[in-house]
Amino acid sequence: MDEQRVGAAGWRALVVEPPTDPAAGEARFVAALALVKYGRGDRLIASHLTLELAQLCLVQAMLLRDADEGTASHRSGTYRDELATEVWAALEERVAPLGFERLSRLAAQFDRLHGELDPGYVSNWSGFRALGRMLGSGTAHAG
Numbered sequence: 001m002d003e004q005r006v007g008a009a010g011w012r013a014l015v016v017e018p019p020t021d022p023a024a025g026e027a028r029f030v031a032a033l034a035l036v037k038y039g040r041g042d043r044l045i046a047s048h049l050t051l052e053l054a055q056l057c058l059v060q061a062m063l064l065r066d067a068d069e070g071t072a073s074h075r076s077g078t079y080r081d082e083l084a085t086e087v088w089a090a091l092e093e094r095v096a097p098l099g100f101e102r103l104s105r106l107a108a109q110f111d112r113l114h115g116e117l118d119p120g121y122v123s124n125w126s127g128f129r130a131l132g133r134m135l136g137s138g139t140a141h142a143g
Helices: 022-039 043-069 079-092 098-117 126-134
Strands: 002-006 011-015
Touching: 022 043, 022 098, 022 126, 043 079, 043 098, 079 098, 098 126
Parallel strands: none
Antiparallel strands: 002 011
16 A cells, blocks of 8 residues: 555545456566566476466366366366366467467466455556567567
8 A cells, every 4th residue: 555645635546456366467477587588598497387377277177177166176077177177278279379369368367266256356467478578579589
């Protein structure tokens, strides 16, 4: 929270920042770091980070399944297992350039899943998109 002076009368307004969302912050950080690594031609670390973003998507899917079933212990799959197929599809699909497009697809999946878990979630990948533009889609060396 921060106070700011407003108007000549000296009124003060309380400016409240939106609450931080640790899961979304982690996903955005991992995606941005992967994008930088793709841009620098470091495909090994970029690939590792891309897989980490995919794993964050899968965690959101598992949390959704837990919420559906009311338990974190499952004896068999559910209709949510299709979400794993969607995450794998983002990893397996041949897109060019690899880095930005693949990360963008995973970011969209994260948003959809996390938004279902938290209806108040506000997506904000503006920093990631700006970084992608700055790096020329961030994958000049992605191969």
